[in-house]
Each structure stands twice: as C-alpha cells, then as structure tokens.
Amino acid sequence: MSGVRFTVYDFEEAARARLDPVHVDFIAGGARDEITVRANEAAFARLQLLPRVLRGSFERDVCVTLFGGRASLPILLSPTAFHKLVDPEGEAATARAAAAAGAIMIVSMASTVAVGEVAAAARAAAEPGQAPPLWFQLYLQPDPGITEALVRRAEEAGCTALVVTVDSPVLGAGERNRRNGFHDLPPGMRCENLVDLRDGERGHIRQIAMSPEFSWEHVGRLRRCTDLPVLLKGVLHPEDARLAVRHGVDGLLLSNHGGRQLDTVPPTLELLPELVAAVAGRIPIVLDGGIRRGTDVVKALALGAIAVGIGRPVMWALAEGGEKGVRRLLHLLWDELDEALALCGASGLADLTPDLVRVPGWGSAPGPTVTPGADTRRGGGIG
Ligand SMILES: Cc1cc2nc3c(=O)[nH]c(=O)nc-3n(C[C@H](O)[C@H](O)[C@H](O)COP(=O)(O)O)c2cc1C
Numbered sequence: 001m002s003g004v005r006f007t008v009y010d011f012e013e014a015a016r017a018r019l020d021p022v023h024v025d026f027i028a029g030g031a032r033d034e035i036t037v038r039a040n041e042a043a044f045a046r047l048q049l050l051p052r053v054l055r056g057s058f059e060r061d062v063c064v065t066l067f068g069g070r071a072s073l074p075i076l077l078s079p080t081a082f083h084k085l086v087d088p089e090g091e092a093a094t095a096r097a098a099a100a101a102g103a104i105m106i107v108s109m110a111s112t113v114a115v116g117e118v119a120a121a122a123r124a125a126a127e128p129g130q131a132p133p134l135w136f137q138l139y140l141q142p143d144p145g146i147t148e149a150l151v152r153r154a155e156e157a158g159c160t161a162l163v164v165t166v167d168s169p170v171l172g173a174g175e176r177n178r179r180n181g182f183h184d185l186p187p188g189m190r191c192e193n194l195v196d197l198r199d200g201e202r203g204h205i206r207q208i209a210m211s212p213e214f215s216w217e218h219v220g221r222l223r224r225c226t227d228l229p230v231l232l233k234g235v236l237h238p239e240d241a242r243l244a245v246r247h248g249v250d251g252l253l254l255s256n257h258g259g260r261q262l263d264t265v266p267p268t269l270e271l272l273p274e275l276v277a278a279v280a281g282r283i284p285i286v287l288d289g290g291i292r293r294g295t296d297v298v299k300a301l302a303l304g305a306i307a308v309g310i311g312r313p314v315m316w317a318l319a320e321g322g323e324k325g326v327r328r329l330l331h332l333l334w335d336e337l338d339e340a341l342a343l344c345g346a347s348g349l350a351d352l353t354p355d356l357v358r359v360p361g362w363g364s365a366p367g368p369t370v371t372p373g374a375d376t377r378r379g380g381g382i383g
Pocket residue numbers: 026027028040078079080081108109110137165233255256257258259260288289290291309310311312313315
C-alpha cells in the first residue's frame with residue numbers, strides 16, 4: 001500500500017496519486033492567487049541556521065509543556081476539517097496516531113467524527129495512564145448558545161484547551177473549490193460536532209456560520225464561559241496580539257490559515273519576531289504555516305515560538321496510509337527535528353535561541369525586535 005516515505009513531500013506525492021483531484025485541490029489550495037500559501041514555505045527556505053559546535057549531547061529532549069499538559073514533541077496537529085474525505089476512519093485514525101506519538105491534536109470544529117469519539121480513539125491509543133493531549137478548535141457562532149454548546153462538547157470529551165479561529169469573518173475564496181464546484185461534503189459525511197445543534201442543512205459546509213461582526217466582547221464572553229485555556233488562531237497584527245493579552249487570552253496560534261483566508265498576508269515566520277515582542281513573554285505563541293522539515297521547527301522555536309503546527313502534511317499522510325501514515329509522518333518529523341538539534345549543538349529546545357537564525361546578508365538574527373540571547377518564549381504563564 002505504501003512505499004518508503006523519506007520526507008513530508010513523499011507523503012504529498014503519494015496522497016495526490018490516490019485522492020480525487022477535487023479533494024487534492026481542497027487540501028493544497030489557498031485563497032485567490034495563493035501567494036501566501038507559497039510564501040509560508042519560502043520564508044523558511046530563506047532563513048539560514050548558524051549552528052554552535054562542541055556543546056551537544058546524546059540525549060536530546062524535545063518534550064514541551066503547554067498549559068500544564070506535556071507533549072512528546074513540539075509539533076502539534078493544527079485543526080484541519082473533513083478527515084473522512086481522505087480516510088474512512090477520519091479524525092479517529094488521526095487521533096490514534098497523534099496519541100501514540102504523544103503529540104497534541106487540535107480537533108477541528110468541522111471534524112467528520114464527533115469530538116467525543118475522537119477523544120475515545122485517542123484515549124485507547126495513548127500510553128497507559130497518559131491523558132492524550134487533545135484541544136478543540138472552534139469558530140464563534142452568532143448564536144451564543146451554539147458556541148457554548150460546542151464548548152461543553154469539547155469539555156465533556158476531555159479537551160484541555162480551546163482554539164478560537166478569528167481570521168474568518170467570511171470564508172476565504174478558494175478559487176480551486178469554486179472552479180471544481182466543491183461546496184459540500186459527499187453523501188454520508190457531515191460535520192459531526194454540529195449535529196443536533198442547529199436545525200436544517202445538516203452536514204453542509206456552510207452550516208458553520210461566519211460573521212464579520214464578532215468583536216473582543218465575544219472573546220471575553222467565551223473566556224468567561226469556560227475554565228479551559230483559550231488560544232486565538234489567526235491574530236497577525238501586533239496590536240491585536242496585545243489586545244489578546246489584555247482580554248485574558250492564554251495563548252496565540254500564529255497562523256494565516258495556511259494561506260486560505262486573506263491572500264498576500266505575510267508568511268507567519270516573518271511575523272513571529274514582532275508578535276513575540278508584542279506579547280513579551282506573557283503568553284506562549286504556537287506557529288503554523290509551511291512547516292515541512294525539522295529545520296523549519298528549529299527556526300520557529302529559535303525565534304520564540306513554543307511549538308509549531310502542521311496542517312496539510314497531516315492530511316497527506318492520512319490519505320497515504322491512514323493511522324499508520326500519520327504515525328510515520330510524526331516519527332519522520334521527530335527524527336528530522338532531533339537531527340537538526342544535534343547539528344545545531346542543542347541538547348534540548350531551550351538551546352534554540354535567536355542567534356542560531358540568520359537572514360542572508362544581515363549578519364544577525366531577523367526582526368527588529370529580537371536580540372540574540374533574549375528568551376521571550378519561556379516567560380511567565382506557560383506550563
Ligand atoms: C484541508 C484544510 C482544512 C483546514 N481546516 C481548518 C479548520 O477547520 N479550522 C481552522 O482553524 N483551520 C483550518 N485549516 C488551517 C490549518 O489549521 C493550518 O492553519 C494550516 O493548514 C497550516 O498551514 P500548513 O498547511 O502549511 O501546515 C485547514 C487547512 C487545511 C489545509
């Protein structure tokens with residue numbers, strides 16, 4: 001079924017060969033000209049690493065503690081919708097692979113397996129006695145009762161954090177989907193978390209309401225309706241990062257939605273130093289968008305992210321080999337990260353400092369606000 005996969009790109013190639021091209025477009029595609037989609041990966045390629053020598057160790061620790069929960073690697077599974085499009089077991093298969101690897105999975109509100117069932121699958125696959133780290137992503141809904149009901153479902157399932165996606169006042173224009181006429185899930189699949197929350201149109205993609213009228217007041221209301229840590233996904237402007245801290249948000253997932261919302265926004269990696277400076281160690285920042293290599297993880301962490309997320313690679317791996325595919329993907333990235341740490345003279349994530357990263361020709365770490373040696377990542381409030 002599946003040959004040897006040496007890189008993330010091998011999973012993509014194999015997945016493309018077996019999936020319906022319409023679904024390939026849904027996964028690979030972005031908004032409009034897909035400029036940001038390409039920019040995310042290109043930003044990592046542009047940055048250089050400047051390793052230290054003669055200071056490594058045989059044992060390299062890549063564990064990370066986030067909101068009191070421990071993960072075996074600083075690579076999260078960012079929320080992606082509709083896993084059943086690529087594998088009959090959908091998010092349950094993904095969750096088993098993530099739990100077995102000790103990786104945090106962020107379940108999408110638009111999952112095709114209900115979050116309670118995803119959690120049960122994760123529990124069954126986790127190391128005995130270990131609670132699998134599962135977070136839940138949601139879009140605020142105009143009816144606050146629906147938002148709250150979703151929060152309760154996530155809490156009851158045992159999710160340990162909520163990720164509120166705030167970059168979608170309207171749905172980004174995926175022109176590939178428009179050309180392909182891909183607007184609905186195929187028969188037999190639906191957004192299971194929304195079942196029985198709203199009448200009519202069950203399973204329809206547009207069942208998730210998006211609204212440009214959400215404000216910080218809604219974030220405040222959500223903050224008050226749960227004790228779970230709340231992260232915002234999709235804050236890009238440093239002023240909004242400061243507002244997030246002021247509104248009691250517990251963390252940021254610095255994301256441009258993989259280039260699927262507003263096209264031509266900067267790659268997330270380029271924004272990282274500014275956002276790290278804006279939150280000044282008060283809350284942790286996870287970054288996603290374009291992570292394809294262990295060295296990409298090293299660059300993001302060196303510049304102040306506490307962890308990173310992967311989106312498309314998970315979909316490709318799930319399509320390629322189901323649960324086993326995702327397991328192999330996570331192992332491969334863990335292996336690349338471990339090797340990159342060794343080659344950088346790092347024995348753990350704490351050794352990844354901004355001075356290890358350079359912009360060609362600059363002669364110093366990128367970003368006007370990052371000073372070599374400064375460690376804004378491990379400030380207060382984390383862990
Ligand atoms: C197929 C697909 C579905 C996605 N679904 C969601 C979603 O339901 N909610 C969300 O907040 N982000 C969603 N995203 C965005 C991802 O969470 C993530 O930000 C992005 O994929 C990261 O970039 P990468 O694909 O380059 O790793 C989706 C992305 C893809 C590719």
